[in-house]
Amino acid sequence: MREVLVVGGGVAGLQAAVITAKAGMDTLVLDEGEPLVCSTDKIQNLVTRERIAGDEIVDTGRERVRSFGGEIEDTTVAGVSRDDDPGPFTVTGDAGETYTGETVVVAAADEFGFLSPLRDEIEFTDGPEGAFTTERHLVTDEANRATTNVYAAGLANTWEYQTSVAIGDGAKAAVNLVSDRRDEAYIDHDW
């Protein structure tokens, strides 16, 4: 049983996993290996660099997840379900393998077929018209919660197609997830 299962290992999912793993939560990222940033070596608009290759962001993010004890598996998630609210969740891979988790972070950009077992509790909204905008997003509250113990991050949650937004949204989902689990505001900070 994992405390956190992250579906999608792009920048949003990896950032969420860095925070939950560093917070000491048993974290597993399930990713089918097609982060959008990896399609370019010229990610622009980050505050720290004029340009950075997407592969470098993802490779560094993966290293950092692992450095905090998190794990990453290459798999395509086919289903996320639970017998009771609040859980646990059963996550099924396309080869039939299963994982159980107490919480789920959905960071799979615009791929949501695996959420159909939760269709009665999760809502979607259309994104705005425009080049590159994705069609659908999960409806979440101010703390990135889509339903009990399910959080959404990055393009799964918002239409703003910038890497920095996806990274920040992954951080926000994770900080709220840890805070919910601990029932107090969680801040990762050097004192």
Ligand SMILES: Cc1cc2nc3c(=O)[nH]c(=O)nc-3n(C[C@H](O)[C@H](O)[C@H](O)COP(=O)(O)OP(=O)(O)OC[C@H]3O[C@@H](n4cnc5c(N)ncnc54)[C@H](O)[C@@H]3O)c2cc1C
């Ligand atoms: C060519 C290009 C250039 C870009 N340039 C810039 C730029 O200059 N500046 C900028 O700010 N942004 C840029 N972007 C946008 C940026 O890449 C995205 O906004 C950002 O990467 C979104 O991150 P994400 O984690 O939400 O989604 P993604 O990176 O798409 O991550 C989602 C992950 O989930 C995985 N996944 C999906 N379904 C499943 C499933 N069923 N099971 C398991 N895993 C699954 C996918 O394989 C993927 O790895 C660019 C994008 C592209 C394509």
